[in-house]
Amino acid sequence: MKATPAMVIIGAGQCGARTAHALRNNGWDGEITLLGNERVAPYDRPPLSKQVLLGERTTAQCALYDDAFYREHRIDLRIDANVQQIDRGSRKVVLQNGQSVAYQRLLIATGAEPRQLAVPGAALAGVHCLRTSAHAEAIADELSPGRRIAIVGAGFIGLEIAATAVARGCEVVVIEAAARALMRAVPEIVAACLVERHREMGVDVRFAVQVERIIGTDRVSGVKLSDGTTIPCDCVVVGIGVKPRTELAEAAGIDVADGIAVDDTLRTNDPHIFAAGDVCSFPHRLFRRRIRLECWRNAEDHARIVARNMLDRGETYSEVPWFWSNQYDMAIQIAGMPAFGVDTVVREAGERSRIFFALDREGAMVGASGVGAVGEIARDVRIAQALIARRAVIEPALLADRDVKLKPLVAAEPA
Numbered sequence: 001m002k003a004t005p006a007m008v009i010i011g012a013g014q015c016g017a018r019t020a021h022a023l024r025n026n027g028w029d030g031e032i033t034l035l036g037n038e039r040v041a042p043y044d045r046p047p048l049s050k051q052v053l054l055g056e057r058t059t060a061q062c063a064l065y066d067d068a069f070y071r072e073h074r075i076d077l078r079i080d081a082n083v084q085q086i087d088r089g090s091r092k093v094v095l096q097n098g099q100s101v102a103y104q105r106l107l108i109a110t111g112a113e114p115r116q117l118a119v120p121g122a123a124l125a126g127v128h129c130l131r132t133s134a135h136a137e138a139i140a141d142e143l144s145p146g147r148r149i150a151i152v153g154a155g156f157i158g159l160e161i162a163a164t165a166v167a168r169g170c171e172v173v174v175i176e177a178a179a180r181a182l183m184r185a186v187p188e189i190v191a192a193c194l195v196e197r198h199r200e201m202g203v204d205v206r207f208a209v210q211v212e213r214i215i216g217t218d219r220v221s222g223v224k225l226s227d228g229t230t231i232p233c234d235c236v237v238v239g240i241g242v243k244p245r246t247e248l249a250e251a252a253g254i255d256v257a258d259g260i261a262v263d264d265t266l267r268t269n270d271p272h273i274f275a276a277g278d279v280c281s282f283p284h285r286l287f288r289r290r291i292r293l294e295c296w297r298n299a300e301d302h303a304r305i306v307a308r309n310m311l312d313r314g315e316t317y318s319e320v321p322w323f324w325s326n327q328y329d330m331a332i333q334i335a336g337m338p339a340f341g342v343d344t345v346v347r348e349a350g351e352r353s354r355i356f357f358a359l360d361r362e363g364a365m366v367g368a369s370g371v372g373a374v375g376e377i378a379r380d381v382r383i384a385q386a387l388i389a390r391r392a393v394i395e396p397a398l399l400a401d402r403d404v405k406l407k408p409l410v411a412a413e414p415a
């Protein structure tokens with residue numbers, strides 16, 4: 001009797017590993033092949049810019065599962081498998097070493113890769129990006145008291161690294177080409193709160209200026225900016241965003257639109273192939289458009305749903321996005337898509353804590369950003385998730401009044 005082809009997952013990151021686990025939890029008893037190429041077992045990425053750079057955790061301690069887990073769950077984990085081609089006609093994945101793996105269903109969870117800084121000197125020693133455990137270890141070695149760190153990009157990764165570098169005693173400058181921080185992530189008023197805290201901590205944050213070149217002979221010694229100034233530094237960390245790894249999908253004729261294009265069940269235009277996590281864009285009924293998310297929670301949520309749909313459950317994905325960041329003594333928690341809002345309502349949540357509610361043109365809540373102490377913002381952001389899920393339309397004055405409890409507002413009629 002011919003064996004049933006495996007469930008094959010390309011990408012042994014968080015989404016891929018969690019999907020393999022979820023397949024077992026949902027009753028799949030056949031083979032599972034998990035293909036990665038980082039030469040390490042799947043690990044959690046959020047600690048890389050925080051605890052790992054601070055020296056509080058090793059990259060090995062970030063592993064999602066121990067070796068015994070893969071044996072016990074009969075998951076064929078290959079950590080040095082470079083995939084060369086997806087052969088849709090034969091339903092197999094071809095590896096660089098010439099081997100192939102047949103699939104019943106295939107998941108592409110290849111994630112994203114850092115965008116490169118295309119300027120002279122970008123390849124010098126001491127110029128880093130942060131995406132992998134190896135990157136984190138290299139940057140951690142650079143952070144010591146008195147060292148001058150230049151960070152290119154004022155997104156969440158750049159700002160988290162800035163906060164960590166300050167905690168390690170470094171002098172930090174952040175260089176951003178846009179007019180403000182977090183341009184695609186949060187409203188300007190939210191970004192301003194974070195930048196203010198960084199400046200209070202001594203970070204030199206510069207906007208509307210570009211890196212013209214990185215100076216150095218064998219190793220970086222400075223950064224020349226488009227305004228003519230030169231910033232001496234011992235290390236440069238580039239955090240200018242990521243791009244989805246879609247090359248395999250494109251070569252196989254799978255539709256791509258800001259990532260691998262999937263439907264609301266995370267299935268591609270090939271009925272046997274799915275995509276999940278950072279690599280895919282998908283239609284979201286709450287926001288009434290196609291979106292792509294680059295965050296831990298989305299990888300977790302996608303893994304749970306896509307595993308069930310690889311088993312033909314046909315479930316649609318409509319979770320409310322959630323994201324967090326810790327910088328200095330501040331917690332940042334974000335629900336929904338604040339950047340989709342056209343109006344912002346501010347609610348005081350404590351002495352130095354605020355919630356920023358983002359409303360669309362119809363007055364429906366589409367996002368909420370909490371900035372401050374975890375204990376003062378977490379509950380309201382969690383309730384905001386429920387309001388966003390209902391597309392609730394709430395009177396702005398009620399949202400702004402901290403004496404008005406948010407929980408009863410969840411019963412509001414959706415828009």
